[in-house]
Amino acid sequence: MKLALGPLLYHWDADRIREFYAAVADMPVDIVYLGEVVCSKRRSLQLNDWLRIADSLAERGKEVVLSSLALIESGAELGTLKRICANNLYRVEANDMAAVNLLETQQDRTLPFVAGPHLNIYNLETLKLMREAGAGRWVMPVELDKQSLEAIQQTEHPSMEIEVFAYGRLPLAFSARCYTARAHDLPKDQCGYCCIQDPHGLMLRTRDEEPFLVLNGIQTQSARLCNLAAHVPELSDLGVDILRISPQQSHMHEILDCFHQGIVEGQCRIEDFSSFVNEDEGGYCDGYWLGRAGMERIDALVLD
Amino acid sequence: MTASIKIPQLVAPAGSLQALKAAVDNGADCVYMGFRDGTNARNFPGLNFSEKEALQAINYAHDRKVKVYVALNTYPKPDQWHKWCRAVDQASDLGGDAMITADASLMAYAHQNHPDLRLHLSVQGSATNHLAIDYYARHFNIQRAVLPRVLSVPQVARVIKSTAVEIEVFGYGSLCIMVEGRCALSSYVTGKSPNAAGVCSPAEFVRWEQQGPVTRSHLNNVLIDEYLEGEKAGYPTICKGRYRVNDALYYALEEPVSLNVLEILPELMQLGIAAIKVEGRQRSPAYVGEVTRILRQAIDACARRPDGFRPASEWMSALNRLSEGQCHTLGAYHRSWQ
Numbered sequence: 001m002k003l004a005l006g007p008l009l010y011h012w013d014a015d016r017i018r019e020f021y022a023a024v025a026d027m028p029v030d031i032v033y034l035g036e037v038v039c040s041k042r043r044s045l046q047l048n049d050w051l052r053i054a055d056s057l058a059e060r061g062k063e064v065v066l067s068s069l070a071l072i073e074s075g076a077e078l079g080t081l082k083r084i085c086a087n088n089l090y091r092v093e094a095n096d097m098a099a100v101n102l103l104e105t106q107q108d109r110t111l112p113f114v115a116g117p118h119l120n121i122y123n124l125e126t127l128k129l130m131r132e133a134g135a136g137r138w139v140m141p142v143e144l145d146k147q148s149l150e151a152i153q154q155t156e157h158p159s160m161e162i163e164v165f166a167y168g169r170l171p172l173a174f175s176a177r178c179y180t181a182r183a184h185d186l187p188k189d190q191c192g193y194c195c196i197q198d199p200h201g202l203m204l205r206t207r208d209e210e211p212f213l214v215l216n217g218i219q220t221q222s223a224r225l226c227n228l229a230a231h232v233p234e235l236s237d238l239g240v241d242i243l244r245i246s247p248q249q250s251h252m253h254e255i256l257d258c259f260h261q262g263i264v265e266g267q268c269r270i271e272d273f274s275s276f277v278n279e280d281e282g283g284y285c286d287g288y289w290l291g292r293a294g295m296e297r298i299d300a301l302v303l304d
Numbered sequence: 305m306t307a308s309i310k311i312p313q314l315v316a317p318a319g320s321l322q323a324l325k326a327a328v329d330n331g332a333d334c335v336y337m338g339f340r341d342g343t344n345a346r347n348f349p350g351l352n353f354s355e356k357e358a359l360q361a362i363n364y365a366h367d368r369k370v371k372v373y374v375a376l377n378t379y380p381k382p383d384q385w386h387k388w389c390r391a392v393d394q395a396s397d398l399g400g401d402a403m404i405t406a407d408a409s410l411m412a413y414a415h416q417n418h419p420d421l422r423l424h425l426s427v428q429g430s431a432t433n434h435l436a437i438d439y440y441a442r443h444f445n446i447q448r449a450v451l452p453r454v455l456s457v458p459q460v461a462r463v464i465k466s467t468a469v470e471i472e473v474f475g476y477g478s479l480c481i482m483v484e485g486r487c488a489l490s491s492y493v494t495g496k497s498p499n500a501a502g503v504c505s506p507a508e509f510v511r512w513e514q515q516g517p518v519t520r521s522h523l524n525n526v527l528i529d530e531y532l533e534g535e536k537a538g539y540p541t542i543c544k545g546r547y548r549v550n551d552a553l554y555y556a557l558e559e560p561v562s563l564n565v566l567e568i569l570p571e572l573m574q575l576g577i578a579a580i581k582v583e584g585r586q587r588s589p590a591y592v593g594e595v596t597r598i599l600r601q602a603i604d605a606c607a608r609r610p611d612g613f614r615p616a617s618e619w620m621s622a623l624n625r626l627s628e629g630q631c632h633t634l635g636a637y638h639r640s641w642q
Contacts, residue, residue, distance in 0.1 A: 071432060073433060073455055073459050074459065075462065078433060078435060097429075097430075097431060100439055101435045101438055104439075120379050120406065120407070120429075120499060122380065123379070123385050123409060124382050125385055125412070126407060143488045143499070144381075144500075147381075148382050155382075170492065172487065173488060173489050175481050175482045175483060175557075176454035176455070176456075176481075176483070176641075177557075177636070179556065179557060182556070183549045183552070187642075188642040189642075202549060204547045204548070204556050205547060205548045205549075206526060206528075206545075206547060206548075207530055207553065208527045209548070210527070212526060212547065213489075215549065215556070220482070222492055291495070293524060294492035295493060
């Protein structure tokens with residue numbers, strides 16, 4: 001199995017993003033997804049800036065994929081999407097059917113694309129349609145379980161790489177409304193880019209103080225971090241090609257080291273994950289993979 | 305009637321034969337319904353249609369020149385795919401006028417096996433722009449797309465201008481504040497989501513707890529809200545609970561409120577929308593009848609005189625009484641909501 005660093009889901013300033021990816025060049029990760037998936041108003045980096053980061057990571061031997069926006073509403077957003085899809089250097093992760101449409105109909109396109117986790121691909125037949133459209137890799141929707149993957153793997157499925165979201169806060173929902181702006185009592189059009197104040201999202205707790213969800217602009221995430229470290233042997237047995245690790249504001253290198261070591265040795269040492277997050281920040285979960293409620297923790301590490 | 309305005313179809317929900325009759329009798333142009341299983345996104349106990357009931361329903365509607373759309377708008381998992389295809393066959397064989405669907409492979413199946421069956425892209429298909437819609441039009445010849453409740457009026461206008469596919473928008477009912485088809489909050493808490501199980505915040509996970517004057521609502525043991533005596537308690541839908549963010553306690557995602565577009569009906573109708581949809585297959589026949597009757601009157605009045613159209617106060621108050629939280633919003637149609 002390979003390791004992929006998923007797209008950065010939070011709003012960081014340009015320096016922070018550049019420093020982060022400069023460090024990533026030295027981390028044990030094979031594939032790096034770059035670009036803005038959540039909110040088109042975030043402009044710390046323009047496409048050209050992302051491409052420069054892409055070039056420097058590619059020079060260091062990383063496979064780079066350009067991720068595209070999940071919720072596309074405006075003409076400007078379609079314009080950016082077209083520019084991303086028109087690049088012929090890097091693969092594109094399609095997170096909306098608009099991207100699939102553009103990539104499929106592009107005359108001179110040679111690179112297969114990545115069918116991202118925000119396309120609703122729940123079964124083999126839809127997967128085949130994506131293959132026909134030019135996808136070479138499928139990132140499973142986060143709520144899909146191992147049983148579904150088993151069922152697909154037991155059939156003569158088209159040859160595609162399979163990637164599973166293995167670590168990080170789960171991207172659960174998108175909305176037209178910005179919940180971070182709402183939390184600051186600001187209208188979305190005058191948001192002041194307030195989500196930049198929350199480099200790891202804004203915690204939402206229930207009335208009995210349990211960490212529940214994380215607000216990240218128009219995206220809602222789980223408070224618990226999905227952590228499939230305990231399932232690495234099974235993921236490998238099921239023919240998963242790539243594990244997706246979602247960018248974190250801290251411990252990034254150590255987290256990737258843990259998974260890298262786990263892949264090499266065939267098993268992760270899950271107690272090594274005990275210092276990356278604490279229970280008050282949500283702790284870990286692994287329910288979705290086991291066909292349960294996503295927030296459940298079956299084999300995931302319970303912290304003190 | 306002015307020549308410039310296109311009268312949209314009024315598409316009403318039916319979770320039962322009685323609700324379907326109420327919709328038909330109160331002026332719906334079309335009624336949408338689903339089978340009694342996970343193939344549709346309102347898979348609630350006691351709701352929806354067996355094959356026999358579906359046939360009765362379709363006959364009742366067709367006898368009165370009303371169309372019936374069959375919703376098959378969940379995403380089948382690998383081992384369910386053939387069952388969902390049988391439901392497509394059934395929708396076609398029973399004489400449904402269109403199939404509302406979200407999964408691309410089901411559209412492919414229908415397009416291949418039932419080429420005469422009209423296909424509508426469900427709101428669960430999450431198509432919020434013309435290029436996404438175009439994918440489905442190119443491959444499966446879809447005739448209509450239902451837009452998620454996330455676009456502002458100018459954005460709806462832009463989609464309509466950019467595609468030949470008919471556009472249907474939501475006009476009234478509970479407000480889904482996330483992009484439909486892109487929300488896994490329910491499965492995160494309960495294991496069951498609209499996409500995969502056709503339910504959101506399902507009732508079997510709801511637990512009410514009374515402690516002194518306080519009533520608490522839980523969903524799979526997650527506290528969604530609590531109410532003091534005299535406060536009206538709402539169904540614990542995850543996105544409509546009260547939570548703490550930065551020390552403030554509030555409806556962090558959305559208040560319990562219903563969408564109501566009557567105030568902008570002339571604007572929407574002038575854009576050339578093909579249909580206005582009422583949410584609520586889980587609602588009672590009385591509710592469906594009342595909402596359908598009011599929307600029928602409003603659409604007809606607006607078609608007669610779009611310039612001077614004002615929603616009648618009795619319509620608005622009647623709709624507010626029927627609303628979740630007894631109040632209404634224009635939702636994402638108005639940029640300020642976003």
